Amino acid sequence: xxxxxxxxxxxxxxxxxxxxxxxxxxxxxxxxxxxxxxxxxxxxxxxxxxxxxxxxxxxxxxxxxxxxxxxxxxxxxxxxxxxxxxxxxxxxxxxxxxxxxxxxxxxxxxxxxxxxxxxxxxxxxxxxxxxxxxxxxxxxxxxxxxxxxxxxxxxxxxxxxxxxxxxxxxxxxxxxxxxxxxxxxxxxxxxxxxxxxxxxxxxxxxxxxxxxxxxxxxxxxxxxxxxxxxxxxxx
Amino acid sequence: xxxxxxxxxxxxxxxxxxxxxxxxxxxxxxxxxxxxxxxxxxxxxxxxxxxxxxxxxxxxxxxxxxxxxxxxxxxxxxxxxxxxxxxxxxxxxxxxxxxxxxxxxxxxxxxxxxxxxxxxxxxxxxxxxxxxxxxxxxxxxxxxxxxxxxxxxxxxxxxxxxxxxxxxxxxxxxxxxxxxxxxxxxxxxxxxxxxxxxxxxxxxxxxxxxxxxxxxxxxxxxxxxxxxxxxxxxxxxxxxxxxxxxxxxxxxxxxxxxxxxxxxxxxxxxxxxxxxxxxxxxxxxxxxxxxxxxxxxxxxxx
Amino acid sequence: xxxxxxxxxxxxxxxxxxxxxxxxxxxxxxxxxxxxxxxxxxxxxxxxxxxxxxxxxxxxxxxxxxxxxxxxxxxxxxxxxxxxxxxxxxxxxxxxxxxxxxxxxxxxxxxxxxxxxxxxxxxxxxxxxxxxxxxxxxxxxxxxxxxxxxxxxxxxxxxxxxxxxxxxxxxxxxxxxxxxxxxxxxxxxxxxxxxxxxxxxxxxxxxxxxxxxxxxxxxxxxxxxxxxxxxxxxxxxxxxxxxxxxxxxxxxxxxxxxxxxxxxxxxxxxxxxxxxxxx
Numbered sequence: 001x002x003x004x005x006x007x008x009x010x011x012x013x014x015x016x017x018x019x020x021x022x023x024x025x026x027x028x029x030x031x032x033x034x035x036x037x038x039x040x041x042x043x044x045x046x047x048x049x050x051x052x053x054x055x056x057x058x059x060x061x062x063x064x065x066x067x068x069x070x071x072x073x074x075x076x077x078x079x080x081x082x083x084x085x086x087x088x089x090x091x092x093x094x095x096x097x098x099x100x101x102x103x104x105x106x107x108x109x110x111x112x113x114x115x116x117x118x119x120x121x122x123x124x125x126x127x128x129x130x131x132x133x134x135x136x137x138x139x140x141x142x143x144x145x146x147x148x149x150x151x152x153x154x155x156x157x158x159x160x161x162x163x164x165x166x167x168x169x170x171x172x173x174x175x176x177x178x179x180x181x182x183x184x185x186x187x188x189x190x191x192x193x194x195x196x197x198x199x200x201x202x203x204x205x206x207x208x209x210x211x212x213x214x215x216x217x218x219x220x221x222x223x224x225x226x227x228x229x230x231x232x233x234x235x
Numbered sequence: 236x237x238x239x240x241x242x243x244x245x246x247x248x249x250x251x252x253x254x255x256x257x258x259x260x261x262x263x264x265x266x267x268x269x270x271x272x273x274x275x276x277x278x279x280x281x282x283x284x285x286x287x288x289x290x291x292x293x294x295x296x297x298x299x300x301x302x303x304x305x306x307x308x309x310x311x312x313x314x315x316x317x318x319x320x321x322x323x324x325x326x327x328x329x330x331x332x333x334x335x336x337x338x339x340x341x342x343x344x345x346x347x348x349x350x351x352x353x354x355x356x357x358x359x360x361x362x363x364x365x366x367x368x369x370x371x372x373x374x375x376x377x378x379x380x381x382x383x384x385x386x387x388x389x390x391x392x393x394x395x396x397x398x399x400x401x402x403x404x405x406x407x408x409x410x411x412x413x414x415x416x417x418x419x420x421x422x423x424x425x426x427x428x429x430x431x432x433x434x435x436x437x438x439x440x441x442x443x444x445x446x447x448x449x450x451x452x453x454x455x456x457x458x459x460x461x462x463x464x465x466x467x468x469x470x471x472x473x474x475x476x477x478x479x480x481x482x483x484x485x486x487x488x489x490x491x492x493x494x495x496x497x498x499x500x501x502x503x504x505x506x507x508x509x510x511x512x513x514x515x516x517x518x519x520x521x522x523x524x525x526x527x528x529x530x531x532x533x534x535x536x537x
Numbered sequence: 538x539x540x541x542x543x544x545x546x547x548x549x550x551x552x553x554x555x556x557x558x559x560x561x562x563x564x565x566x567x568x569x570x571x572x573x574x575x576x577x578x579x580x581x582x583x584x585x586x587x588x589x590x591x592x593x594x595x596x597x598x599x600x601x602x603x604x605x606x607x608x609x610x611x612x613x614x615x616x617x618x619x620x621x622x623x624x625x626x627x628x629x630x631x632x633x634x635x636x637x638x639x640x641x642x643x644x645x646x647x648x649x650x651x652x653x654x655x656x657x658x659x660x661x662x663x664x665x666x667x668x669x670x671x672x673x674x675x676x677x678x679x680x681x682x683x684x685x686x687x688x689x690x691x692x693x694x695x696x697x698x699x700x701x702x703x704x705x706x707x708x709x710x711x712x713x714x715x716x717x718x719x720x721x722x723x724x725x726x727x728x729x730x731x732x733x734x735x736x737x738x739x740x741x742x743x744x745x746x747x748x749x750x751x752x753x754x755x756x757x758x759x760x761x762x763x764x765x766x767x768x769x770x771x772x773x774x775x776x777x778x779x780x781x782x783x784x785x786x787x788x789x790x791x792x793x794x795x796x797x798x799x800x801x802x803x804x805x806x807x808x809x810x811x812x813x814x815x816x
Contacts, residue, residue: 056244059256063263073440073487074480075447077459082476084710085717089726090277090473091270100686100708175349182451184691184711189351193452196359197627206356210348217347277724283745292593362631369632370622451713454625463714464591467584470745472720 018201019208027191028212034108034177034187035216039170041113046120047155053125056146064121071118076179080111084183108180112173119169127162128154160231167224171217188212274473284471288478293465301461302482308374308449308457309442312381317435319382320389325419327394338390345387351448354380358453373456377449381442388438396431397423433498440487440494447483458482577614579605580624580632580641580765584714587739587797588644597621599739601762603793604661604784605642608764611780612773630654633767640777644736646760647814656770657763658777661790663806663815666695666757667734669722669741669750676729676753682707685728688718696731699757715740723749733760738803752803759815778811 053064071079084107087093095106131154139153178189192209196202244252274280287293326338345353358376361367367375400423408418450460458479466475581601582589588599602621609619624632624643632638633655640658647657668687670676676685682704689696691711700709710727712718718730719740730737734752741750764781766773784790785808794805809815 056248057252057255057259059259063259069488069491070484073444073484073491075444075459075483077447077451078476078480078483081451081713081717082480085476085712085720086473089721089724090279091273098708100710104710171347175347178349178351179448181351182691182713184709189349189355189452190691192352193355196355202356202359202363206352206359209352210344210356213349213352214344214347218343221347287593290593296591296593296595366635368635369624369628369637454623454628456623463716464584466720467586467714467716468590468593470716470719470740470743472717 018195018199018204022191022195024188024191024208024212027186027188028216030105030185030187031174031177031212032216034105034112034180034185035170035174037109038112038116038173038177041109042116042120042169042173043166045113045117047124049117049121050124050128051150053121054128054150068118068121071115072122074115076111076115076176077182079115080108080179081182083107083111083114104183104185105180108177108183108185112176112180116169116173116176119172120166123162123165123169124155124158126165127158130161131157160228163224163228163231167221167228170224171221174217174220175213279473284469284474287465287469287471288474293469297461297465297468298458298479298482301456301458302486304374304455304461305443305446305457306486308377308381308446308455309439311374311378312385312442313435313439315378316382316385316389319386321393321424323386323390324393324397325424327390328397330415342387342390345383346391348384350380350384350445351452353383354449354453356380357383373449373453376453377446377455377457380449381445384445385438385442388441389435392431392434392438393427396427396434399430400426429501432501433494436490436494436497440490443487443490444483575614576618576620577609577612578620578622578638579609580622580629580638580643581605582625582643583621583623584716585644585736585739586743588736589642590739591623598797600662600735600793600797601642601644603797604764604781604790605640607784607789607793608640608642608777608780611783612776629765633765636767639766640773641765642762644733644760645763645765646733647763651765655765655768656774657765658774659763659781659811660761660809660814661764661781661784662735662762662794663809664733664735664760664762665755666699666731666760667737667755668729668731668753668757669719669737670729670753671722671725672749672751674728674751678753679703679755679757682729684708686710686726688712688721688727688730689732690715690718693732695733695758699731703757719746719750729753731757734803735760735762735798738798742798742803754804761809761814782811 049064049067052060053068055061055064084104087110088095088103088107093107095103095110097103097106135153135157136149139149144152177187180187181190181193184190188209192205195205199205271280278284323338323342326334327342329335329338354376357379358372361372361375361379404422404426405418408422413421446455446457447459449455450457454460462475462479466472469475581597581599583591583597585599585601589597589601590599592598606616606619610616622632622638624638624641626643629641629643629645630651633641642661644664645651645657646664647660651657668676668679668682676682679699680703682699683706685704685707687696687699687704687707688710689712691713693711696709696711700707710718710721712721715730715732715736718727721727722730723746734754737750737752740746741752764777766777781790784793790808798805
């Protein structure tokens with residue numbers, strides 16, 4: 001319970017009565033944790049995928065393309081449920097813990113990473129395509145090899161061009177963490193569902209959670225949008 | 236492919252590529268072998284688990300009606316969201332502040348909220364405030380949630396589509412004395428529809444995927460939910476998930492391919508203005524960015 | 538020229554949309570057939586083997602289905618006049634209140650909270666919360682669950698109760714359906730599945746699982762399955778009660794229990810007396 005309400009007990013009683021006994025902030029904290037870990041993971045895996053998709057090795061290109069086209073077309077719900085039912089139950093991937101609560105969280109992160117990496121990959125790839133050919137040619141002319149060209153010349157420019165699109169992936173990811181409720185991760189959406197079932201003030205509950213997500217996503221979008229504009233490589 | 240990054244491979248590069256390919260294939264094969272082995276160990280590859288999918292009944296009783304509901308909800312959501320999105324998209328381009336700002340707020344608000352919450356909320360609203368039958372209510376709730384979200388995404392598509400048209404179109408329209416509304420309905424919108432088509436079709440993919448949320452949370456009898464009835468009957472949880480995932484991939488891949496075919500066709504076409512909004516260019520329009528600067532492509536629609 | 542293309546393009550999108558819609562509605566229209574118009578809508582579960590299950594040929598089977606069919610017969614409806622409606626747990630009160638279904642027989646346990654919203658005929662079965670474990674497992678009491686893995690459906694209070702009160706060290710895995718839990722039990726990912734023993738027995742009796750699982754027989758709670766009717770519809774309630782009494786008396790009740798739960802070695806309670814609720 002936010003401590004600021006404690007100073008106005010009467011206001012809290014009237015307005016936020018339905019929040020009593022529910023750990024709304026805790027649920028949103030779980031959402032934030034899911035979003036942060038998944039965002040980092042998808043950035044790493046997505047970058048690797050993008051590197052594969054533009055690599056000179058045809059097989060890796062093929063794998064990258066296949067991965068993106070398969071993962072993008074499956075509902076996230078299916079992927080998340082499959083991490084638990086398939087990976088954990090059948091393949092015995094325990095994510096380094098035997099505690100189901102932690103395991104569920106890590107599996108959800110894994111599912112979110114697997115899904116959003118495909119979008120990160122596509123964003124980066126289109127970003128790479130915005131880098132003029134001359135940049136890469138010049139890099140090769142001074143003797144840089146493929147990985148050097150990619151790391152030192154192309155990606156730094158590409159990343160700047162894709163801050164906007166990546167911000168959108170991040171926003172989508174934040175919202176998509178709600179799907180983790182399907183495997184019992186106690187994040188915002190699962191709390192909202194149980195609150196709606198038990199309490200009468202549907203509108204108020206809906207408003208609180210909607211507000212929570214607006215608070216989480218809008219500033220990120222605004223900030224990264226501004227950053228993207230600032231850092232964009234002027235051509 | 237983007238050969239920007241490397242020259243045509245020489246003898247050494249060719250050798251290195253071959254080695255890399257072999258290592259990569261080896262790793263991939265190792266992974267697949269492990270997957271196969273584990274599934275075999277756990278008895279997931281036994282024919283009785285997969286056999287139901289070769290019978291017509293599994294499809295006609297469970298999966299096809301489920302897929303029908305998925306497509307029905309997706310089609311309804313698209314049909315309702317498109318005009319709504321057009322209205323809001325145009326409103327955001329209005330010269331009047333009192334139209335532009337509220338429209339912008341509404342669009343940004345619904346873009347910021349998870350579809351899942353919108354669906355749950357819509358369902359609860361229908362339960363308490365209407366007397367829609369319980370057999371129809373999940374559909375209503377799913378479509379409502381999808382409409383709110385996708386209308387605001389499509390509003391951005393429409394806005395981007397109109398902005399993608401060459402400025403000369405507007406200027407020429409004004410020059411021959413058309414009013415603002417005439418310019419919009421007679422000149423800009425018809426062209427923008429063509430420009431937007433690929434993006435709209437690929438938004439359908441998003442909608443199709445999102446119907447699955449209604450299956451898990453609201454018991455809407457779509458494909459994923461039909462799977463659970465099927466699995467209860469045949470006791471084949473894992474195979475049913477794999478089959479359903481394949482169905483989603485096929486349907487959505489067809490839509491995606493259609494979108495890129497459309498995009499390619501429109502790009503090649505000589506009669507258009509040459510402006511085409513690729514599916515993945517829309518999301519580029521960030522809340523903070525006001526207008527105009529897309530063209531770099533983006534992460535696709537999610 | 539330009540207009541022609543726009544029209545064509547719009548037509549494509551519209552065709553796509555209508556094709557999808559037609560496809561969806563086409564599969565649905567089979568529901569409201571029946572010649573003489575006299576049908577009865579009954580709410581059941583579609584995904585619980587042994588209780589209410591939609592079979593591949595589109596027919597329904599299970600104990601709830603048999604009871605409902607018998608009751609409907611007593612109310613004057615032939616089996617082919619019954620229209621089965623899926624009523625998920627969270628939706629049962631609403632479906633009755635709005636009259637979407639005449640009555641509900643869907644593992645519907647009678648409790649005070651629900652009694653405020655609907656009226657119950659019956660009970661027609663006394664079930665207990667129980668554990669389903671592997672046939673060779675050494676779980677015989679609920680405290681054995683400490684340190685073990687327990688599976689239940691998301692938001693289920695029964696699993697939460699076990700976790701909170703009896704075996705706090707048990708680990709809880711949540712899935713959206715029981716068939717996922719049972720699959721996990723089979724693969725060894727979880728050690729026990731908890732819910733009503735009738736539901737568990739239904740799963741355990743399935744061909745693919747036969748002989749692999751056993752019920753722990755713990756009786757963690759009493760679940761009096763009733764037939765829900767609209768609040769205040771005492772006429773229907775009385776008729777259903779009479780039908781249930783007749784069903785027990787003429788032996789159909791016992792036959793239905795044996796047919797649906799028999800293979801699972803489920804020790805059913807004797808037929809409950811109407812109106813007698815075991816707390």
